[in-house]
Structure formats: structure tokens, C-alpha cells
Amino acid sequence: MRIGNIDVISGQVQQGYILTGYTADNAEVKVPLLVASGKKEGPTFWINAGVHGEEVSGIFAIHKLFEIIDVENLRGTIVATPVCNPLAVRAIQKVTREDHMDMDMHFPGNPDGWLTEQMAYHFFKEVREHADFLVDLHALGGVDAAPYTIHKSLANVPNHINQQSRALAKNMGFVLNCFVDLTTATGELPGNTNGALDIQSVLNGIPAIMAEMGAGNRILWDIVEITIDGLLNNLRYFGMIDGDVFQAKEQILFPKRCFPCSKRGGLALPKAIVGEQVKQGETIVEIVDFYGNHLESILAPQDLLLIGVIENPVVTSGKIVAVCGLEGEAFC
Numbered sequence: 061m062r063i064g065n066i067d068v069i070s071g072q073v074q075q076g077y078i079l080t081g082y083t084a085d086n087a088e089v090k091v092p093l094l095v096a097s098g099k100k101e102g103p104t105f106w107i108n109a110g111v112h113g114e115e116v117s118g119i120f121a122i123h124k125l126f127e128i129i130d131v132e133n134l135r136g137t138i139v140a141t142p143v144c145n146p147l148a149v150r151a152i153q154k155v156t157r158e159d160h161m162d163m164d165m166h167f168p169g170n171p172d173g174w175l176t177e178q179m180a181y182h183f184f185k186e187v188r189e190h191a192d193f194l195v196d197l198h199a200l201g202g203v204d205a206a207p208y209t210i211h212k213s214l215a216n217v218p219n220h221i222n223q224q225s226r227a228l229a230k231n232m233g234f235v236l237n238c239f240v241d242l243t244t245a246t247g248e249l250p251g252n253t254n255g256a257l258d259i260q261s262v263l264n265g266i267p268a269i270m271a272e273m274g275a276g277n278r279i280l281w282d283i284v285e286i287t288i289d290g291l292l293n294n295l296r297y298f299g300m301i302d303g304d305v306f307q308a309k310e311q312i313l314f315p316k317r318c319f320p321c322s323k324r325g326g327l328a329l330p331k332a333i334v335g336e337q338v339k340q341g342e343t344i345v346e347i348v349d350f351y352g353n354h355l356e357s358i359l360a361p362q363d364l365l366l367i368g369v370i371e372n373p374v375v376t377s378g379k380i381v382a383v384c385g386l387e388g389e390a391f392c
């Protein structure tokens with residue numbers, strides 16, 4: 061098996077890269093590639109991070125996972141790409157600096173397209189060829205947030221693929237979990253969601269999820285640990301390492317999200333606690349002016365789970381001030 065520039069050798073951990081494009085100074089855009097190939101046969105589990113440049117905790121989850129993986133007792137191969145968009149990571153911003161494109165809206169990419177589309181194409185070609193399951197690690201840039209998983213159900217995909225995506229999400233063990241039925245969902249984030257890595261993976265028969273690891277722009281070590289536990293649990297579930305699959309208690313599944321916006325401009329004051337329930341009519345965020353005078357209360361339209369609130373309080377009209385989960389119930 062050859063992935064990127066690596067000829068995979070059974071029983072070894074190898075480092076290499078996937079060449080995905082060139083910058084103006086003819087420098088190669090290289091996606092760092094880590095491969096741990098077990099001594100025994102098994103599936104290929106792909107773990108990605110850094111498709112958005114300010115979402116850094118996932119990078120460290122991959123590094124730490126590779127410190128503890130024992131290839132002697134691994135069945136199959138773990139492939140990890142901790143910095144999927146190196147141009148966005150080095151610019152410390154969500155999108156590619158050179159063309160201002162969000163890579164996670166442009167899979168499966170285009171070999172004749174813009175820089176980000178070409179990068180997405182060369183990256184996804186490897187995913188499509190090799191991955192059997194995929195977990196894409198994200199974080200919420202600019203939002204103080206609780207960790208949560210997102211799995212999506214797609215039309216025209218065999219049911220077992222959607223079911224395995226669901227298992228990937230459940231096995232992560234996060235308390236908060238979002239299920240998006242993309243045949244019916246409304247009120248989701250705008251943009252080309254069809255170009256997301258997890259969606260394109262599922263459309264290609266590769267069960268896949270996103271795991272949002274709390275806030276971006278920092279390493280959240282407690283969430284790194286939770287994420288590693290979840291990834292190990294998935295390796296057990298798919299028979300790649302020994303041990304019993306743990307069932308996390310009190311996991312919540314919500315089928316809808318909402319993203320309340322400010323009408324007024326000013327300073328946003330969080331009035332509810334991230335990760336907890338907010339009752340209908342209670343204040344999520346209050347907007348005050350620069351004198352401290354009340355301008356607006358942004359209320360919960362119904363009972364909801366507060367996933368995150370805006371970190372920097374300075375807002376204009378139309379700024380998303382919170383990320384909420386709706387209609388939560390037990391995830392079983």
C-alpha cells in the first residue's frame with residue numbers, strides 16, 4: 061500500500077506527506093502524514109485534523125494517539141493527517157490565506173480548480189482510495205464551546221454506512237452529539253455543506269463523522285484526552301485493538317441546531333452556561349452598548365442545549381452569538 065509518499069511497511073510507524081499543490085514561491089504544499097501499520101490485517105482508520113487553520117486541539121490528539129499506539133498488537137492501519145490545510149494553519153485562520161476558500165466546503169476537490177480545490181482533490185484522492193472509516197477533528201473558532209460530535213445521514217447511501225457513522229459518533233463518548241438528517245434538515249449553517257470531508261467520505265461509502273473539540277485557537281488538554289479515549293474506543297469497536305468497547309452514560313443526541321444572531325450591535329454578555337440546558341424564554345446572551353446600557357436580550361426560542369457562546373463580545377447586527385442544540389434526547 062502506498063499513501064502519499066509513503067510505502068507502508070507492516071509493523072512500523074512512518075512519517076511522510078501528501079503533496080497537494082504549490083504556493084507562489086514554488087514551495088510544495090505538503091500535508092503531514094502519519095501511518096501506523098499493524099502487524100496484523102485489518103481496516104484502515106483515517107483521522108484528520110486541521111482542515112480549518114485555527115482548530116488546533118485535534119492536531120495534538122493525533123500526536124498523543126501516535127505516542128501510545130502499539131503496532132505489534134494493531135490490526136490494520138491508522139492513517140492520520142494532523143494538518144489537512146497547512147496554508148490555513150500557518151496563517152492561523154479558518155480558510156486558505158491565498159484564495160480565501162474554506163477547504164471543508166470543497167471536497168472532493170477539483171484538479172483544475174483554485175488552489176484550495178486542487179489541495180482538496182489531491183488529499184481526498186488518498187482518502188477515497190484507502191480509508192474504511194474517518195473521523196474529522198474540528199473545533200469552534202471564536203466560540204467558547206463544549207465538545208460534541210456530528211454525524212449525518214445521507215440519501216442514496218446504504219443504510220449500514222449511515223449506521224456505522226452513527227456508531228463512530230456514539231463510540232466517541234462525548235455527552236453532546238448532533239445528528240443531521242441532510243435529506244430533511246433546515247436551519248443549518250449556510251455554505252456548501254456538500255463539500256465537507258465527512259459528507260464526501262460517506263457518499264464514497266466511508267462512514268465518517270466530525271468531532272468538534274470545544275473552542276479553537278488553543279489546546280484543550282482535557283478534551284484532547286476525551287477525544288483519544290473516543291478514538292481508542294472506535295479502534296476497539298472495529299476490531300483493530302483488543303479490549304471491551306465502553307458505553308458512555310448520559311449521552312444526548314439532538315437532531316437540530318440553531319445559531320441565534322444579534323439584531324443590535326454592541327457587546328455580548330453570555331447569560332447561560334455552556335454545555336447546559338437553557339429553558340424556553342431564558343436569556344442566552346444580553347447585548348449592551350459601550351455605556352453598559354441594555355440593548356437586546358437573545359432568548360431561547362425553545363428548550364435547548366447551549367453548545368457554545370461567542371468568545372469575543374464585540375458584535376454587529378447579524379453576528380452569530382451562540383450555537384445551540386434542539387430537541388435533545390438520550391443517545392442510544
Ligand SMILES: [Zn+2]
Binds near residue numbers: 111198
Ligand atoms: Zn472546523
